[in-house]
Amino acid sequence: MGSRVPHIVVIGGGVIGTSIAWHLAKKAARVTLIESNDLASGSSGACDGLVFMQSKKPGIHLRLAMESLKRFSDLKKELPMDIEFRQAGGRVVIQTPAEYQAMEQFVQAQQEIGLDVCLMDAKDTLAAEPFLSPDIYGSTWSPLDAQVNPIKLTLGFALGARKNHACIMTRSPVLGIHTKNNRVTGVVTTKGEMAADMVVNAAGARSGLIAQMVGIDLPVRPRRGQLVVTQATSRMIFSCMISAGYIAAKFDPSLADDAGEGMSMEQTDNGNLLLGSTREFEGFCTQNTLSGIRRIISRTTAILPALTRLQVIRTFAGLRPFTPDGLPILGPVASMDGFFMAAGHEGDGIALSPITGELVADMILGQKSAIPLTPFSLERFTTPKGQAHG
Amino acid sequence: MKRAYDVVIVGSGVAGIAAANTLAGHGLEILVIDENPHAGGQILRQNCRVTDGFWEFDPRLGRSGRTVSIRKIVQSLRPIQRPKGITCVHQARVLGIFSDLQLLVHVPDTLYPGGSGSGRVLEIDAGYLLLATGARERCLPFKGWTLPGVMSLGAAQILMKSSGILPARKTLIAGTSPLQTVLALEILKNKGNVTAILDENHLTKKLGLLPLLKHHGSLAGEGAMQMLRLLIRQVRFRQGVRVTEARGKNGLSAVVTAGLDRKGNTVPGTFQTYPARALAVGHGFTANIELPVQAGCALDYDADRGGWVVRVDDALETSVAEVYAAGEITGIAGAGKSFVEGKLAAVSILEKLGEKTGPDVCVPELVRMQKQQMGYASFLNQLCQVPSSAYEAIDDEVLICRCEEISMGEIRKQISQGFVTGGSLKKATRCGMGRCQGRICQPLLFDILQALTGQTPEQIGSPSFRAPVKNVPLESFLHP
Numbered sequence: 053m054g055s056r057v058p059h060i061v062v063i064g065g066g067v068i069g070t071s072i073a074w075h076l077a078k079k080a081a082r083v084t085l086i087e088s089n090d091l092a093s094g095s096s097g098a099c100d101g102l103v104f105m106q107s108k109k110p111g112i113h114l115r116l117a118m119e120s121l122k123r124f125s126d127l128k129k130e131l132p133m134d135i136e137f138r139q140a141g142g143r144v145v146i147q148t149p150a151e152y153q154a155m156e157q158f159v160q161a162q163q164e165i166g167l168d169v170c171l172m173d174a175k176d177t178l179a180a181e182p183f184l185s186p187d188i189y190g191s192t193w194s195p196l197d198a199q200v201n202p203i204k205l206t207l208g209f210a211l212g213a214r215k216n217h218a219c220i221m222t223r224s225p226v227l228g229i230h231t232k233n234n235r236v237t238g239v240v241t242t243k244g245e246m247a248a249d250m251v252v253n254a255a256g257a258r259s260g261l262i263a264q265m266v267g268i269d270l271p272v273r274p275r276r277g278q279l280v281v282t283q284a285t286s287r288m289i290f291s292c293m294i295s296a297g298y299i300a301a302k303f304d305p306s307l308a309d310d311a312g313e314g315m316s317m318e319q320t321d322n323g324n325l326l327l328g329s330t331r332e333f334e335g336f337c338t339q340n341t342l343s344g345i346r347r348i349i350s351r352t353t354a355i356l357p358a359l360t361r362l363q364v365i366r367t368f369a370g371l372r373p374f375t376p377d378g379l380p381i382l383g384p385v386a387s388m389d390g391f392f393m394a395a396g397h398e399g400d401g402i403a404l405s406p407i408t409g410e411l412v413a414d415m416i417l418g419q420k421s422a423i424p425l426t427p428f429s430l431e432r433f434t435t436p437k438g439q440a441h442g
Numbered sequence: 443m444k445r446a447y448d449v450v451i452v453g454s455g456v457a458g459i460a461a462a463n464t465l466a467g468h469g470l471e472i473l474v475i476d477e478n479p480h481a482g483g484q485i486l487r488q489n490c491r492v493t494d495g496f497w498e499f500d501p502r503l504g505r506s507g508r509t510v511s512i513r514k515i516v517q518s519l520r521p522i523q524r525p526k527g528i529t530c531v532h533q534a535r536v537l538g539i540f541s542d543l544q545l546l547v548h549v550p551d552t553l554y555p556g557g558s559g560s561g562r563v564l565e566i567d568a569g570y571l572l573l574a575t576g577a578r579e580r581c582l583p584f585k586g587w588t589l590p591g592v593m594s595l596g597a598a599q600i601l602m603k604s605s606g607i608l609p610a611r612k613t614l615i616a617g618t619s620p621l622q623t624v625l626a627l628e629i630l631k632n633k634g635n636v637t638a639i640l641d642e643n644h645l646t647k648k649l650g651l652l653p654l655l656k657h658h659g660s661l662a663g664e665g666a667m668q669m670l671r672l673l674i675r676q677v678r679f680r681q682g683v684r685v686t687e688a689r690g691k692n693g694l695s696a697v698v699t700a701g702l703d704r705k706g707n708t709v710p711g712t713f714q715t716y717p718a719r720a721l722a723v724g725h726g727f728t729a730n731i732e733l734p735v736q737a738g739c740a741l742d743y744d745a746d747r748g749g750w751v752v753r754v755d756d757a758l759e760t761s762v763a764e765v766y767a768a769g770e771i772t773g774i775a776g777a778g779k780s781f782v783e784g785k786l787a788a789v790s791i792l793e794k795l796g797e798k799t800g801p802d803v804c805v806p807e808l809v810r811m812q813k814q815q816m817g818y819a820s821f822l823n824q825l826c827q828v829p830s831s832a833y834e835a836i837d838d839e840v841l842i843c844r845c846e847e848i849s850m851g852e853i854r855k856q857i858s859q860g861f862v863t864g865g866s867l868k869k870a871t872r873c874g875m876g877r878c879q880g881r882i883c884q885p886l887l888f889d890i891l892q893a894l895t896g897q898t899p900e901q902i903g904s905p906s907f908r909a910p911v912k913n914v915p916l917e918s919f920l921h922p
């Protein structure tokens with residue numbers, strides 16, 4: 053590379069790619085971000101904006117999320133767009149005695165590592181959220197949980213990156229990656245070829261297709277999530293909410309097949325309620341289905357009956373970049389020099405985007421990072437069992 | 443209502459009725475769905491008030507080989523007994539189309555009594571689908587266009603036709619649309635007054651477009667007759683002026699206009715103020731493409747056909763197999779084209795099914811009529827077209843997206859930040875994400891992008907829509 057400033061190409065204009073581009077550009081790196089469609093046209097434009105701590109497994113996952121959360125308040129000031137970050141707390145709604153027992157244990161584990169979370173009975177829950185159904189059993193509450201507008205966050209990162217002289221190319225699908233002696237040398241897009249010293253794969257649910265261009269197999273699969281949007285209305289919920297079933301579904305994919313998909317609810321700054329969600333493996337199909345919509349509506353109305361008087365104004369579906377252990381794949385890959393992974397955040401990409409951008413940028417620029425990336429390496433899936441992340 | 447039909451027709455306007463007529467009598471199970479309480483669509487709804495039974499057009503209408511005028515269409519409509527195999531469902535809305543031609547339909551409780559009062563959502567399977575969803579009006583925004591008392595030409599028409607209410611004692615009419623004269627006559631018929639018709643088009647532009655009416659003597663004649671009747675009633679006519687502002691505190695009290703040069707640019711220092719309680723204004727039409735877009739049908743952009751329209755082949759089949767389109771959604775050209783295409787699409791479907799069409803369907807004549815009708819499309823859409831400068835001149839404070847309250851200033855700002863595709867501008871501004879799902883602002887946003895950035899339609903990109911294409915009570919999903 054000599055003394056020349058290396059050229060870094062980031063593939064993917066979702067929340068992860070734009071965050072990386074912004075962090076790199078801020079440190080004066082030479083960055084080009086390439087997006088096949090428009091910015092935030094993938095999952096990052098078809099998702100909720102929950103920045104939930106409670107839903108993360110204690111361990112490296114929660115640590116990553118906590119570090120990410122810390123960075124949101126600065127982002128609010130630094131990014132050239134209002135990202136609608138609101139830390140109004142979050143609630144896990146409990147609907148059965150069995151769930152209550154399970155959550156008691158989960159909360160205890162969280163409290164032990166110092167997470168600010170508590171268990172509430174039905175009475176206290178209803179006092180805080182008067183529109184919830186009186187049939188609920190209780191909830192767990194954490195003042196740490198927050199929400200953000202995922203589209204604005206992505207656009208904010210991108211505008212910020214551009215202000216710091218990153219080049220952003222939209223409507224330019226990457227078709228191939230050039231390599232020489234096991235090292236990346238450039239990318240081919242529909243708009244031509246471009247030399248690159250490093251390539252970052254931030255193509256979300258499609259990152260597997262990008263990796264294939266350099267002969268790497270990724271265990272990333274698209275996991276569809278459908279969402280229902282209601283008309284804007286006066287405040288109906290005061291913090292974002294998920295159900296205890298959602299947590300179960302996150303950690304045990306087999307549960308998601310039946311009633312275990314769980315539910316999520318948030319009310320945006322504009323007053324629309326976003327109701328979610330489903331967890332389905334349907335390839336790259338982003339259609340909604342009547343059964344998916346019905347499942348979401350019956351689960352959310354059971355918890356928030358007042359929803360029934362609202363109108364549905366839109367539905368959509370995004371593809372979560374699923375990995376077998378629920379953790380993202382970050383960092384270099386052994387078999388190809390100059391090729392870096394930053395994908396596979398499943399249902400947490402929005403929440404984890406600030407820390408992901410920072411860690412990946414630091415790693416690429418050879419700087420010391422806040423959290424070591426080893427637990428997130430691709431090789432964890434190939435090394436023998438037991439040696440994976442701890 | 444069953445859960446599966448051989449053919450489902452969405453829209454019972456001129457195109458939908460013509461198609462259903464042609465499909466009847468072949469032993470097919472046909473479902474016609476329309477969200478209005480009556481059949482007839484935009485122009486026949488008050489002629490189709492009888493609830494039971496069905497409608498047909500005099501078969502001679504399709505055999506002439508010449509273009510048909512609206513008057514002829516209205517006159518040749520007659521009530522008939524509902525043909526065997528045809529089911530009509532009104533006040534039902536098609537919300538989406540999914541793979542294997544599965545339709546998501548919201549039906550009222552009148553069809554399924556005992557519901558919650560908000561209807562229910564059903565899935566219906568279609569063997570073939572004919573989309574005949576028509577068009578709606580478009581309007582160039584100006585300062586104060588959201589004030590009570592300012593309405594579209596069509597809204598003023600509907601007000602009188604459906605509830606017999608005049609927009610006000612005196613109404614000011616403006617824009618570029620041929621509906622201006624239609625509305626003026628309707629107001630006079632209802633014993634109202636028209637302050638003036640403020641037509642943006644100069645006479646020279648209109649005369650220049652006349653050659654496009656080569657095959658449309660009857661339509662040109664109809665237009666001339668309307669003008670004459672208005673002149674006899676001493677309605678004031680001004681040409682080459684545009685409304686630039688509507689004023690008033692809680693409702694409209696005055697309208698400001700500016701004179702236009704030959705190219706349609708406002709001429710400085712030519713302002714004039716009219717006192718007014720009601721202003722009806724319109725700038726042509728835009729196709730109702732939400733449902734076909736949601737279904738994955740490819741679009742074409744053609745200014746002469748009114749902007750984004752559904753792409754069809756000679757058989758009127760869209761890019762999605764077994765989905766056909768007819769009428770305004772394949773190109774804005776008025777009732778004549780809708781009639782012809784409704785019939786032709788039905789013929790194509792019958793052919794696919796191996797059915798022979800009856801002797802009263804003359805395909806070569808219909809094809810000839812369809813071609814001629816396109817000349818009228820060019821006339822109509824060029825007449826209604828507003829120059830780029832009109833979009834460039836929109837004040838920063840004017841609201842473009844009424845639902846999300848997004849101003850022109852915000853749109854300019856985001857365009858300057860580089861959000862220059864339709865999709866990215868929508869994301870950056872939320873324009874079109876509101877309750878109306880962008881029905882009003884989406885075509886506008888496109889025109890603004892074209893005017894302000896000079897990009898091609900392909901660069902800006904065609905709009906995207908998702909199910910449900912219309913708002914629907916959440917509760918209706920709870921009753922399978």
Ligand SMILES: Cc1cc2nc3c(=O)[nH]c(=O)nc-3n(C[C@H](O)[C@H](O)[C@H](O)COP(=O)(O)OP(=O)(O)OC[C@H]3O[C@@H](n4cnc5c(N)ncnc54)[C@H](O)[C@@H]3O)c2cc1C
Pocket residue numbers: 063064065066067068069086087088089090091092093094095096097098099100101102103224225226227254255256257258262276277278279328329330369370371372373394395396397398399400401402403404
């Ligand atoms: C219903 C739902 C709800 C969710 N809720 C939350 C939540 O509340 N909180 C949270 O933190 N997360 C949530 N998520 C998860 C979150 O959306 C994702 O983790 C996150 O958006 C992933 O970001 P990304 O940048 O990796 O992927 P994406 O946003 O998909 O970005 C990848 C980009 O790469 C582009 N691309 C692909 N191939 C190419 C190519 N060949 N060339 C160029 N560009 C290419 C794509 O066009 C796309 O824009 C939710 C997801 C879903 C589906």
Ligand SMILES: Cc1cc2nc3c(=O)[nH]c(=O)nc-3n(C[C@H](O)[C@H](O)[C@H](O)COP(=O)(O)OP(=O)(O)OC[C@H]3O[C@@H](n4cnc5c(N)ncnc54)[C@H](O)[C@@H]3O)c2cc1C
Pocket residue numbers: 452453454455456457458475476477478482483484485486512534535536537574575576577578579595596597599621624727730733768769770771776777778780911912
């Ligand atoms: C406001 C307005 C006023 C007009 N006035 C005149 C006039 O005075 N004279 C004239 O010659 N022409 C007029 N036109 C032009 C008119 O479009 C054509 O003359 C003709 O009526 C078009 O017929 P069509 O069948 O293509 O569509 P339409 O007549 O528009 O019929 C389409 C039907 O589809 C239904 N529909 C659409 N989407 C759905 C859905 N998702 N679910 C269920 N139903 C649906 C609509 O309710 C409508 O009834 C007017 C147009 C408009 C928009």
